[in-house]
Amino acid sequence: MFGKLSANPKTARHLADPGFVNTLHAVQKNPILAQGALQDPRMIECMGVLMGIDLNAFAGKDAPENFGASASSPPPRTPSSNPAYSSKPEPASSSKVQEDVPMAEEEDDDPEAAEEKKLKAEAEELKKTGGDAYRKRDFPAAIAAYEKAWEVWPKDITYLTNLSAVYFEQGDYDKCIETCEKAIEEGRPLRADYKLIAKAYGRIGNASHKKGDLAAAIKNYEKSLTEHRTPDILNKLRDVEREKKAADEAAYIDPELSEKAREEGNKEFKAGDFVAAVKSYTESIKRDPKDPRGYNNRALCYTKLAALPEALKDTEKAIEVDPTFSIQGVHPQEQRIAIYA
Missing domain, CATH: 1.25.40.10 (Tetratricopeptide repeat domain)
Structure with a gap:
């Protein structure tokens, strides 16, 4: 943004004022402040340069006060008694106004944000690689991809829930449960989608059922339904409850x-x-x-x-x-x- 302003002779001189530069920084961080800052004609010139249009051409009855004007601007023309005067609008100035011109995309001046964007993209690419490997039942490759994705971008628990699905397919139910528990633990402070948390609880229930731990399966199915109620988990809960009742009755026989x-x-x-x-x-x-x-x-x-x-x-x-x-x-x-x- 500042590179573009310093390259334009109209706006380069404004950057010599530290107070004005601070105002530009504040508007860049919080665009809502731009409305109040437009009272300064210098800000209008800067906005016009950044947007690639002449904002002064839009000055009219609906524009804010002093919009596009400078301290040395002449007073507005008034109709004269000359019969040749017409109320029709005067022809547009030589600087033709371009309508619907999209705002020029600002360069990201925040190195940290740019780095995070890069890491997120890398993690998503690893997630795609893991998904492809999973569909081919190449579980070691899928595990490596999902683990690396979480390592690169530990702000999306989808990588962990996908990893737990791989362990479930492998029959490593203990590792599946451990990974789901980690997804839940990491997801809480990240404010992860409640549907992802519910999925993790549901998968713990599935793994516990496979292990024969019916009490744990019921407990985690109930937790999953607390986060997000789905017919699939509800049906599984009812089936396991019936199975546990029959097992308890059989174990009681003597x-x-x-x-x-x-x-x-x-x-x-x-x-x-x-x-x-x-x-x-x-x-x-x-x-x-x-x-x-x-x-x-x-x-x-x-x-x-x-x-x-x-x-x-x-x-x-x-x-x-x-x-x-x-x-x-x-x-x-x-x-x-x-x-x-």
């Missing part, structure tokens, strides 16, 4: 403890404590859901408690589990008929 709980329920039933007996038989069923005796005995308790709908459900479940089951010659079907009666 026929010996089931037998112990059922015997405890029998004692409580004989003592007339039907509520306590229901709890013991329920524990027996959880410990061994394939044993019809727990359902049958709990149905008897429900009958004593006048909870007939629950009693019917248990007798039907006992028949479903073992259609041939009977106690002392009494089949659950007969018990069900008695309940209906």
